[in-house]
Amino acid sequence: MANPTSHLTAALDRAATGGRLTPEEALELYRDAPLHALGQAADAARRRRYADTHALATYIIERNINYTNVCVTACKFCAFYAAPKDTEKGWTRDLDDILRRCAETVELGGTQIMFQGGHHPDYGVQYYEDMFRAIKERFPELVIHSLGASEVEHMAKVSGVSVDEAIGRIRDAGLDSFAGAGAELLPARARNAIAPLKESGERWLEIMEIAHGLGLESTTTMLMGTGETNVERIEHLRMIRDVQDRTGGFRAFIPYTYQPENNKLKGQTQATPLEYLRMIAIARLFLDNVAHIQGSWLTTGKAMGQLTLHYGADDLGSVMLEENVVSSAGAKHRSNLPELIELIRGADRVPAQRSTTYDILRVHDDPANDPVEERVVSHLSSTADPGDGARRRSLPVLPVS
Numbered sequence: 001m002a003n004p005t006s007h008l009t010a011a012l013d014r015a016a017t018g019g020r021l022t023p024e025e026a027l028e029l030y031r032d033a034p035l036h037a038l039g040q041a042a043d044a045a046r047r048r049r050y051a052d053t054h055a056l057a058t059y060i061i062e063r064n065i066n067y068t069n070v071c072v073t074a075c076k077f078c079a080f081y082a083a084p085k086d087t088e089k090g091w092t093r094d095l096d097d098i099l100r101r102c103a104e105t106v107e108l109g110g111t112q113i114m115f116q117g118g119h120h121p122d123y124g125v126q127y128y129e130d131m132f133r134a135i136k137e138r139f140p141e142l143v144i145h146s147l148g149a150s151e152v153e154h155m156a157k158v159s160g161v162s163v164d165e166a167i168g169r170i171r172d173a174g175l176d177s178f179a180g181a182g183a184e185l186l187p188a189r190a191r192n193a194i195a196p197l198k199e200s201g202e203r204w205l206e207i208m209e210i211a212h213g214l215g216l217e218s219t220t221t222m223l224m225g226t227g228e229t230n231v232e233r234i235e236h237l238r239m240i241r242d243v244q245d246r247t248g249g250f251r252a253f254i255p256y257t258y259q260p261e262n263n264k265l266k267g268q269t270q271a272t273p274l275e276y277l278r279m280i281a282i283a284r285l286f287l288d289n290v291a292h293i294q295g296s297w298l299t300t301g302k303a304m305g306q307l308t309l310h311y312g313a314d315d316l317g318s319v320m321l322e323e324n325v326v327s328s329a330g331a332k333h334r335s336n337l338p339e340l341i342e343l344i345r346g347a348d349r350v351p352a353q354r355s356t357t358y359d360i361l362r363v364h365d366d367p368a369n370d371p372v373e374e375r376v377v378s379h380l381s382s383t384a385d386p387g388d389g390a391r392r393r394s395l396p397v398l399p400v401s
């Protein structure tokens with residue numbers, strides 16, 4: 001009698017050796033493949049892709065700077081935003097504050113800035129142009145890997161220009177690549193359930209495709225655990241893979257889990273640790289055209305972060321000198337540079353600091369030479385609420401378009 005799971009084994013073997021999975025196969029593997037077999041195949045695919053560097057696992061030193069929490073989009077899962085009329089909760093950061101945070105990032109060896117903020121009703125293209133120009137003038141070495149399709153859609157509307165023009169202008173002002181936040185869940189039902197005022201998943205991808213065409217690469221994300229189905233999870237991957245086949249512009253895929261505190265959606269995350277591991281593995285196998293898969297220790301914890309490195313992930317993200325968005329919703333995990341290096345080493349991999357474009361900057365192959373920068377800690381200056389340099393939204397920030 002034929003082994004009822006032999007076709008799963010055959011599909012895993014094929015994907016591990018570079019063959020392409022159909023969405024139907026990916027769904028079946030995601031649901032039914034034995035966990036260890038799934039992880040083994042994903043790890044084999046990672047090793048195959050990184051034949052010369054498979055012993056490494058990378059991280060980056062970066063800072064998220066939240067320039068405002070004022071937002072008209074009111075996503076139900078978000079604990080960070082304040083409605084424009086909520087003058088008690090709403091705040092903006094002025095340019096001096098932002099430049100000070102950039103200076104500190106450079107001083108601490110950070111290489112990347114990730115701007116994340118609300119859809120402020122007054123922030124058009126010019127706001128971002130002015131900010132990026134000022135940063136690049138003072139800190140040309142800092143890579144601005146920031147924003148996503150949602151911010152582009154919003155700023156273009158505020159300024160009354162096309163998204164092509166908006167992207168071209170912020171690129172010329174200094175944006176190096178898009179962080180690709182706002183992907184959330186791309187399939188319509190799952191997206192509408194948590195972010196009904198955001199652009200559609202198709203539109204999000206369309207804008208990223210335009211950006212790739214204009215020379216700005218990006219990463220892409222997935223928010224797991226708000227009640228989406230397994231079918232929708234795999235459909236999210238399919239939508240990304242289809243665009244990637246055309247553009248090749250997605251550098252990495254970063255799934256992370258829903259944090260249920262202080263928001264309208266509440267409930268609890270419906271992505272279990274095992275589901276998360278399975279997603280990392282199936283992403284490595286199904287997204288055969290995306291180079292990097294990142295494990296999110298920030299939302300799933302450090303031990304899970306280590307495990308992802310055995311399920312297809314090649315990168316553990318960043319030290320994150322500052323983070324307020326998922327922290328506002330309850331993400332409590334914290335780390336620092338020596339610990340992140342040790343986490344990677346504890347997963348039996350050689351830690352390596354990378355750049356935004358995944359070039360290796362330094363390899364920590366001898367613990368005796370590990371960096372000891374004590375201030376390179378996550379959440380060095382996070383507030384997760386107004387205060388500590390945040391200013392009320394009623395204060396003018398920069399001239400807006």
Ligand code: SF4
Binds near residue numbers: 072
């Ligand atoms: S996730 Fe972003 S767009 Fe949605 S409410 Fe929060 S800040 Fe606004």
